Amino acid sequence: MTRTRFHQGLDELKQRLLIMGGMAEQAVDRAIHAYGTRDVELCKKVLEDEKAINASEREIDEIAVDLLAMQQPMAVDLRFLFSVIKINADLERVGDQAVNIAERVIDLAKSPVADLPVDIARMASIAAAMVHQSLQAFIEENAELAQQVLERDDIVDGMNREAFESLTRVMQNDPTLTRQALDALIVTRNLERVADHATNIAEDVIFWVRGADVRHHGVS
Amino acid sequence: MTRTRFHQGLDELKQRLLIMGGMAEQAVDRAIHAYGTRDVELCKKVLEDEKAINASEREIDEIAVDLLAMQQPMAVDLRFLFSVIKINADLERVGDQAVNIAERVIDLAKSPVADLPVDIARMASIAAAMVHQSLQAFIEENAELAQQVLERDDIVDGMNREAFESLTRVMQNDPTLTRQALDALIVTRNLERVADHATNIAEDVIFWVRGADVRHHGVS
Numbered sequence: 002m003t004r005t006r007f008h009q010g011l012d013e014l015k016q017r018l019l020i021m022g023g024m025a026e027q028a029v030d031r032a033i034h035a036y037g038t039r040d041v042e043l044c045k046k047v048l049e050d051e052k053a054i055n056a057s058e059r060e061i062d063e064i065a066v067d068l069l070a071m072q073q074p075m076a077v078d079l080r081f082l083f084s085v086i087k088i089n090a091d092l093e094r095v096g097d098q099a100v101n102i103a104e105r106v107i108d109l110a111k112s113p114v115a116d117l118p119v120d121i122a123r124m125a126s127i128a129a130a131m132v133h134q135s136l137q138a139f140i141e142e143n144a145e146l147a148q149q150v151l152e153r154d155d156i157v158d159g160m161n162r163e164a165f166e167s168l169t170r171v172m173q174n175d176p177t178l179t180r181q182a183l184d185a186l187i188v189t190r191n192l193e194r195v196a197d198h199a200t201n202i203a204e205d206v207i208f209w210v211r212g213a214d215v216r217h218h219g220v221s
Numbered sequence: 222m223t224r225t226r227f228h229q230g231l232d233e234l235k236q237r238l239l240i241m242g243g244m245a246e247q248a249v250d251r252a253i254h255a256y257g258t259r260d261v262e263l264c265k266k267v268l269e270d271e272k273a274i275n276a277s278e279r280e281i282d283e284i285a286v287d288l289l290a291m292q293q294p295m296a297v298d299l300r301f302l303f304s305v306i307k308i309n310a311d312l313e314r315v316g317d318q319a320v321n322i323a324e325r326v327i328d329l330a331k332s333p334v335a336d337l338p339v340d341i342a343r344m345a346s347i348a349a350a351m352v353h354q355s356l357q358a359f360i361e362e363n364a365e366l367a368q369q370v371l372e373r374d375d376i377v378d379g380m381n382r383e384a385f386e387s388l389t390r391v392m393q394n395d396p397t398l399t400r401q402a403l404d405a406l407i408v409t410r411n412l413e414r415v416a417d418h419a420t421n422i423a424e425d426v427i428f429w430v431r432g433a434d435v436r437h438h439g440v441s
Contacts, residue, residue: 062428066303073293083286086306172392172399179392179399183406190407208282 010068011078014061014085015140018092021057022136024050025092026129028099029195033125035103036188039110044103054096061089076212084209088139091198091205095132098191098198105184105191115181118167121188124160127153128192131199138203144210150203157196164189230288231298234281234305235360238312241277242356244270245312246349248319249415253345255323256408259330264323274316281309296432304429308359311418311425315352318411318418325404325411335401338387341408344380347373348412351419358423364430370423377416384409 028050035043065082068074074082131150138147164186171182248270255263285302288294294302351370358367384406391402 062303066299066432069289069294069303070296070299074289076290079286079290083282083289083306086303087310090307090310169399169403172403173396176393176396176399179389183389183392183403186403187410190410 004072007068007072007074007078010064010071011081014064014068014082017057017061017064018085018089019136019140021054021061021089021092022132024054024057025095025099026132028054028096029102029125029129029132032099032102032106033122033129033192035106036109036121036125039106039114041107041110044106047099047103051096051100054093058089058093062086065089080209080212084139084205087205088136088202091201095195095198098195101191102188105187109181109184112180112184115178117171117178117182117185119164119185119189120160121185121192124157124164124189124192127157127160128195128199131157131196132202135199135202135206138206139209142206142210144207147203147206147210150199154196154200157193161189161193227288227292227294227298230284230291231301234284234288234302237277237281237284238305238309239356239360241274241281241309241312242352244274244277245315245319246352248274248316249322249345249349249352252319252322252326253342253349253412255326256329256341256345259326259334261327261330264326267319267323271316271320274313278309278313282306285309300429300432304359304425307425308356308422311421315415315418318415321411322408325407329401329404332400332404335398337391337398337402337405339384339405339409340380341405341412344377344384344409344412347377347380348415348419351377351416352422355419355422355426358426359429362426362430364427367423367426367430370419374416374420377413381409381413 028047031043031050032047034040035047065086069079069082131153134146134153135150138144138150168182168186168189172179248267251263251270252267254260255267285306289299289302351373354366354373355370358364358370388402388406388409392399
């Protein structure tokens with residue numbers, strides 16, 4: 002296998018990871034859209050999509066291992082492959098969170114609509130943007146952009162804590178809304194985990210890019 | 222670097238991963254013990270331990286990358302290193318779940334003691350046993366033992382669903398217990414995630430061992 006073919010392999014891997022990222026982002030978008038509209042059919046689509054995301058994870062892992070096996074990679078390529086393996090696992094878990102949200106929406110659809118003191122859509126849009134931005138940082142090999150993702154994680158954590166408190170009060174004050182408030186509370190925790198995975202991805206990007214920088218300066 | 226030194230490196234990596242596993246297991250044990258006894262001091266220890274677990278994760282990753290870089294590993298060693306990288310990430314997240322539990326216990330300790338219809342200790346002991354068994358399967362390169370871990374995941378999922386229903390009813394019937402029931406509910410979800418991570422580890426062990434088997438039969 003020539004160095005050129007090896008690099009074609011790396012490019013293919015990158016493309017596949019981006020497609021995987023798109024699938025995971027779409028799953029979260031769909032689950033959150035379904036939350037807003039109580040669209041159980043859309044939830045079922047999210048559950049279906051999970052299989053494709055899981056299959057994609059396995060394929061990416063296999064390609065990464067094959068590339069590692071076929072040629073002694075240079076340090077920079079090695080760190081890239083290492084990052085791909087880790088980012089891949091995080092994206093699969095973003096998909097899992099979408100499934101968790103979809104399951105809560107299916108549950109929620111059985112209860113009357115309740116007006117709850119939580120802005121799920123806003124929290125979802127920040128979490129989804131973090132995933133998108135972390136992948137953007139990956140494509141651009143941009144450690145600064147990745148750093149911004151880390152900073153936004155605190156915002157989502159704060160929103161999650163606020164949601165916990167306000168939804169607990171709803172349950173205490175009006176037990177007839179317990180089910181809906183609980184479903185919403187779990188959705189906020191799932192979104193917080195989506196943001197955590199974006200944070201993990203951003204950290205992997207920083208690890209990879211800084212490693213590459215070190216290499217370019219001839220240290221490793 | 223000789224093949225022997227390379228294999229010493231692999232052995233060291235395995236040892237470190239086991240130590241990391243022990244730290245993660247201990248963190249969960251401590252958090253659950255603290256849940257039972259409302260021991261806030263013990264919770265703070267769990268929060269402290271997280272730093273050591275995170276540092277250990279980074280060290281293991283660095284060693285794995287260095288080993289990949291130093292020598293063209295054979296397919297079987299490659300799959301081993303690949304599994305180590307993934308298991309390492311899962312163990313770190315087991316530690317995160319312990320932290321989440323400890324945070325809930327700190328919250329719980331502010332509320333009066335409540336008798337709740339959920340057996341957290343039993344669920345914790347199954348989840349912790351799954352982590353232990355998945356690492357055991359890793360040490361023994363035992364895909365069958367890993368398979369058993371996968372089967373136990375359904376038990377924990379079932380317990381989690383039951384806990385969700387019974388704790389929701391508590392909140393609906395007695396809003397004064399909302400806070401405690403909610404803390405318990407989140408702890409059960411955290412334990413379910415510990416079991417998920419054990420399942421991931423078991424899957425990685427199967428991937429590794431079956432890959433090794435294939436290699437031993439001369440296919441790859």
